[in-house]
Amino acid sequence: MNINSKQLQAYLLLLPAFVFLVGFTHYPALATIFDSLMSTPRAGRAPVFVGLENYQVMIEDPVFWKSVTNNLWFALATIPLSMGIAIFMALWVNDKIAGRSFLRMSYFLPTVLPMIAVANIWIFFYTPDYGLINQALQLFGLKSQNFLGNPDLALASVTVVAIWKEAGFFMIFYLAALQTLSPSYREAAQIEGASKWYFFWKIQWPLLMPTTIFVLVNALINAFRMVDHIFVMTNGGPNNASSLLLFYLYEVGFKFWDRGYASALTMVLLAILAIVGLLQFFLLDKRTHYR
Amino acid sequence: MKKLVSLASTLAASLCVSTAALAQTEVSFYFPVAVGGPVTKIIDGYAAEFNKENPDLKVVPVYAGSYQETVVKALTAHKANKPPAAAILLSTDTFTLIDEDAIVPFDNFVKTDEERKWMKDFFPAFLLNGQIDNKTWGIPFQRSTVVMYWNKQAFKEAGLDPNTAPQNWEQLVSMGQKLTKRDASGNVERWGIQVPSSGFPYWLFQGFSTQNGAILANSEGTQVAFDDLKVIEALQFWVDLSQKYKIHPPGVVQWGTTPADFMQGKSAIIWTTTGNLTNIRKNAPFEFGVAMLPENVRRGSPTGGGNFFIFKKAPEAEQQGAFRFAKWLTQPERAAQWSIDTGYVAVSPAAYETQALKSYAADFPPAVVARDQLPFAVAELSTHDNQRVTKALNDGLQAALTGAKTPQQAMKDAQAEANRILRAYR
């Protein structure tokens, strides 16, 4: 077998997968740049080049800015909280603990449930007066809250659902990493008489760093694409208080049918993901030094 | 005889249109089922019956999901040059459908005196959203209005006459104050009144604004009057219900949980669609009443729901078939039965003269409240680029209801946004 035919074979093996990768990832990403510079085609009116007009509209659009800030808060809350809870979960079920397999199952359960389905149940939890959370609040003599109808609480309410959904998923990665750590660290620490807290911070946490970075990247991506529950719970309201970027993109693209503007919004999401990509590259690079 | 007539009509059709008309013409019919099972069975039944009576036509219903999904599907098919012959779509989509050059007016098909009379027989309120530039683009079919449901047991408890609903805004406030019940620590156990404001608050708000004498949009769909003083006052009243009088839950109230709140006894009065009648009748554990919305300077409610449209790019024979189906569907007897089966309002006064609907109404008076309200009903808010303009208003309403903006500021901002969007259509 000569080099050329071997090379050709490799390309042939790659071809089918790359047709789809290019067709639905690379091509649309590039085409979006072009679309974002064109007007939206309407009946009998072909799209025309409008330069940066769609971006001009975006900068002047308060709903866009609201969605951006919401999304940043959403990311700032979901990422550390879901990761923090995930670490606790992983440490617990990695220990000898009563009912370990039940605990592990409970934590992981939200990962296999469809978000769109459980969001309906969360609506009940958040219902004013007789919803589960408000029944509990009133039991303690606190005032009933209109969680989804109050702009100060709506975003926090949908954030909690996202954390609930994600923590168990991230736990798995930490659990996997914990189980691959050499037992010799623990034995040494035990001989030294170190506390759990000390052992975690000084030994486990640094060793878990690669996992943390992996989970962080996933959490970052998810923070910009988890919108299923918004459709059921708030539809972005009240007054856009819980609108996230991808949700607004859906509204512009598939309710207003404004393709040009939707493409400009897509570019923002792509830019954010590119930053995450660079961040990952940079962090992973550091990680190799660390090793 | 019947056979002869159908033979003659087939012959005539074949002579006039083409030889292809001899064969069966398939009339695809998109229907939005947001409600689920039973309605699909009714529509399937209609199609089968119609096809039997009209052997040259074959109506094929396609269930496309919610209104939103159905209009998307119909427009996509239109752009691909494979539109359905007919569809039931939101009456507020009329401008969008015209802007996309997707539909033809019914005037194109109306030839005989009988057909002209048919066009005049609908409730005028239901035709408002479908008539633009003196042409009728949509025929009403699946229509509703906003009505008021009240809990008679709660009225009794509050020392009110359980058989009289509030008739005007003042009574709404005074009765609401009596109906609102708080426990020792000040927690509300029952609200006096609840008007949902999630999802599509503009529709319920049109109750308040109409009662205050305001019309939100011109009939060309190019101008809105969100910052009209009467509109701002109407919004102020809605806000006051919770902030000043404390008889309405604060913040944005979920549309989806409002019927449940009512049946749980958490709200003594609610405003919601007539389409909820069957649901509440089946599930409320107490006696309830249904009434027209209260009046202020006048009575008023928007209409809602779907119209029958015929698609422009469908072949002539299919369009004609769709037109015949539309006429058939809206006959008084059928409209009456449809209303009884679904709770929607029958589309013509003649339907309410049928024996079936008369005896049903005698047995269950709430069934005709929506009809009685129709003389006061106005067109549902509809403009060019409808979804966007509506969102501008929705956002403003929610901003005011949650206290983020004053009603005046909220409506001023909504007006500015709507002006920006509508500039292109003037």
Place this chain on the structure above:
Amino acid sequence: MTARAYTAKPASSLTEAGWLGTLGAWVLAIAWILPLLYALWAAFHPAEYATTFSWSAPLTLDNFVAAWHAAPFPRYFLNTIILVTGILAIQLFLCTLAAYAFARYEFAGSNVLFSLMLVQLMVMPEILIVRNYQTLSSLGLVDTLFGIGLPYFASAFAIFLLRQTFKTVPKELVEAAQMEGASTLQILRHVYIPLAKPTYLAFSLVSVSHHWNNFLWPLVVSNSVESRPLTVGLQVFSSADQGIDWSIITAATLMTSAPLLIGFLIFQKQFVQSFMRAGIK
């Protein structure tokens, strides 16, 4: 916390959760399954007990019957099953070939192509819904199950996982097979694929649970009962004009997630291990 931690240190203190840890773990676990517990409560009791809790509430299956008849769920189930298995089969086939090429071939541009492939890990098809929808509609595939699956046929995640696994296959095994005159595809089939079974299982579980639960893209693409998967069907069903009936919605929720839920409870270990394996790079 600190006082206790520094004083009491039995030999196993680093592997045993203390009472505080145990308490915390259980409180969290119960909070985490509360939505499921509530769904079970509301679905199996009559509507009047949907929001109140009483030991004397009678049990019923009526809600499931009502939900089943209220929407074309059998068709939705069929659609989801076709979608999920179809996507998985094509993914496994395409990605095996591509992973094999990346793992065991040297060719010009392999690094560039590999990086290009990894882009999909960041930019999932749902981010590009607007443009991908146009692609589908120009192919005439809107409102088809095939169209819903299409953007997911090539999975960078699968290629990446399989490539890592294939790289660990000992060269000697491959050479031995070559000596016996096996062709490239035969070697792939009889040496690589059997050895990568755990990876296949891991990816399959991840893929199935992802596509069973996927919502946004199917929502955009599907318009009719014939192409609508369970998630979208459930959304159409629960956003009815009539408002929320929790008994029926929880029954529908349990129904739609039951296959995954039951599968998860039975194969819990494999599930967790699969996700773990998929997460380790």
